[in-house]
Amino acid sequence: MTTTLTSDDAVRFGPGDVDPGAGYGYPGELAATLIAENALQEKIRALAAAVAADHDSEQPPLLVCVLKGAVMFVTDFARAMPIPCELEFMAVSSYGSATSSSGVVRILKDLDRDITGRRVVIVEDIIDSGLTLSWLLKNLASRGPAAIDVVALLRKPEAVKVEVEVRYIGFDIPTDFVVGYGLDFAERYRDLPFVGLLGEHMYR
Ligand SMILES: O=P(O)(O)OC[C@H]1O[C@H](OP(=O)(O)OP(=O)(O)O)[C@H](O)[C@@H]1O
Numbered sequence: 001m002t003t004t005l006t007s008d009d010a011v012r013f014g015p016g017d018v019d020p021g022a023g024y025g026y027p028g029e030l031a032a033t034l035i036a037e038n039a040l041q042e043k044i045r046a047l048a049a050a051v052a053a054d055h056d057s058e059q060p061p062l063l064v065c066v067l068k069g070a071v072m073f074v075t076d077f078a079r080a081m082p083i084p085c086e087l088e089f090m091a092v093s094s095y096g097s098a099t100s101s102s103g104v105v106r107i108l109k110d111l112d113r114d115i116t117g118r119r120v121v122i123v124e125d126i127i128d129s130g131l132t133l134s135w136l137l138k139n140l141a142s143r144g145p146a147a148i149d150v151v152a153l154l155r156k157p158e159a160v161k162v163e164v165e166v167r168y169i170g171f172d173i174p175t176d177f178v179v180g181y182g183l184d185f186a187e188r189y190r191d192l193p194f195v196g197l198l199g200e201h202m203y204r
């Protein structure tokens, strides 16, 4: 289910090449496409089928979307699920406007309801250091759910500082800072429909 990508899978472009960020108002800001829109959507359908196969419609999963990064993922994921699911949102932040985790997770918005006895599926865009997810798992586990699983679109295996048990992972990717499809740099680029690499001149 997990596709492993290396730096060689990044489609880099230079002067004279088509710049995929240009059509979205970001000309000259990206260095490469890492995961194209169709590859993302195909993977999301596979992840939704795998999660649905482990649940039954009698006890619909409660998807907990981790804002803001997972917002694009959860909307496509929920619509690809062949069984009913319910949605909740939680906003946490450990990055602020930086490109590495501060390690301090803050709740910016909590869940709106009790999750006691529910089968929770945390929907995350990316596991980088693993600090956010490990904190979130402990926090939600203390609220008495029947089960907690995690579906993450992206993971950076070489950056992980805290090992976390994750059942469903879309892509293992290199450690480069990625943007697009919900992932930002200083709130920009979330609106891109693909995952790309930011040009180094944009943040160094
Ligand atoms: O594994 P980690 O190193 O903890 O990184 C992963 C977290 O970082 C991002 O959130 P961020 O704090 O940037 O907030 P955002 O989703 O609102 O952009 C991302 O959405 C994950 O939640």
Ligand SMILES: Nc1nc2[nH]cnc2c(=O)[nH]1
Pocket (backbone or CB within 6 Å): 095, 126, 127, 128, 129, 176, 177, 178, 179, 180, 183, 184, 185
């Ligand atoms: N935009 C973005 N946010 C992150 N949060 C943790 N890792 C990343 C990353 O590579 N890109």
